[in-house]
Amino acid sequence: MELKPSGSLKIDTFSMRIGDIEDVELDRLHALSLSVGWPHRAEDWQFLRQSGEGLVALDEIGRVLGSAMWFAHGTDFATVGMVITSPRLQTLGAGQWLMKRVFDKVAGRDLRLNATRAARRLYLSLDFQPEKTVYQCQGIARAQTIVAPANIRGDVRSLGENDIAAVIALDAAGFGVRRAALIEKLFAHSAGYGLFRGDRLSAFALCRPFGRGHVVGPVVAESDPDAVATVRPHVADHSGSFLRIDTHMDNGEFAAFLAHSGMPVFDTVLTMSMGKRLPDFVIGGAATLTTYALASQTLG
Numbered sequence: 001m002e003l004k005p006s007g008s009l010k011i012d013t014f015s016m017r018i019g020d021i022e023d024v025e026l027d028r029l030h031a032l033s034l035s036v037g038w039p040h041r042a043e044d045w046q047f048l049r050q051s052g053e054g055l056v057a058l059d060e061i062g063r064v065l066g067s068a069m070w071f072a073h074g075t076d077f078a079t080v081g082m083v084i085t086s087p088r089l090q091t092l093g094a095g096q097w098l099m100k101r102v103f104d105k106v107a108g109r110d111l112r113l114n115a116t117r118a119a120r121r122l123y124l125s126l127d128f129q130p131e132k133t134v135y136q137c138q139g140i141a142r143a144q145t146i147v148a149p150a151n152i153r154g155d156v157r158s159l160g161e162n163d164i165a166a167v168i169a170l171d172a173a174g175f176g177v178r179r180a181a182l183i184e185k186l187f188a189h190s191a192g193y194g195l196f197r198g199d200r201l202s203a204f205a206l207c208r209p210f211g212r213g214h215v216v217g218p219v220v221a222e223s224d225p226d227a228v229a230t231v232r233p234h235v236a237d238h239s240g241s242f243l244r245i246d247t248h249m250d251n252g253e254f255a256a257f258l259a260h261s262g263m264p265v266f267d268t269v270l271t272m273s274m275g276k277r278l279p280d281f282v283i284g285g286a287a288t289l290t291t292y293a294l295a296s297q298t299l300g
């Protein structure tokens, strides 16, 4: 006699162990981010692994079920990102567990991250404080042929190797922490435009391949028109293809420029911090260097 199979099956819970993100194959990390609908390519994971450190949660047969990374700058600051748990594990405590392992690794550092809606409750329960909304703007880039470039003081030109030191210095002034190693890596993967007044770099925008197309960032400038002047050539370079930019600006000339360039707001995330806050959210002051676009949500 044949037994009729039951319509349901109870699967036992299983245990996980922590591993170093360096030790797992890239395609496993890629599969994890795909499982939560993120656009990262294997190359993007590779870049992040080269730029920071991380942990993975592995099951008994080595499948990657979770990840968390951190990017340390200087002696007392780090950003946290790529916090993912596999959908079938979510709300069971794995996110908390991974984050507490991260805390062990970054003890003593002030932390910042950009929280998705799904992650806000997790980070609030870990005592992260909300800081500011990030607007993820993206779409098919459209060079604005009708609107004439604003009357900009200075010259916009492509950045080269000789400009790296000035880019690092501007980024540090805008972000609030010097992150020379990261900017050097980004620079090597990016095309860059800078606004020069005489010999002085006044604003810059980098742009690199990422996810479905390219991402513009970081962008550091003293004013909306200066930021627009450095982003505009990237929009022209990628006109007709997918372009993304993550910014804290939701109004003013820069935000309007993005919307008119085919990059409306697609989603928002929330910048949150633990410990001392960075002083980079002072907007609108004359001659204040401001981060107009993040390097990415993960990198800050």
Ligand SMILES: CC(C)(COP(=O)(O)OP(=O)(O)OC[C@H]1O[C@@H](n2cnc3c(N)ncnc32)[C@H](O)[C@@H]1OP(=O)(O)O)[C@@H](O)C(=O)NCCC(=O)NCCS
Binding pocket: 036, 082, 083, 084, 085, 086, 089, 090, 091, 092, 093, 094, 095, 096, 097, 113, 114, 115, 116, 117, 118, 119, 121, 122, 125
């Ligand atoms: C965000 C994410 C990492 C959370 O991981 P997780 O394994 O579900 O987290 P936990 O089970 O440890 O939950 C932590 C807290 O969030 C709560 N929580 C988790 N998912 C929730 C949901 N969908 N709705 C309401 N609360 C939720 C838990 O109840 C818990 O709260 P508590 O500490 O007050 O009890 C996971 O949902 C995920 O990978 N999402 C997709 C990728 C993503 O957005 N990553 C965040 C990047 S910033």
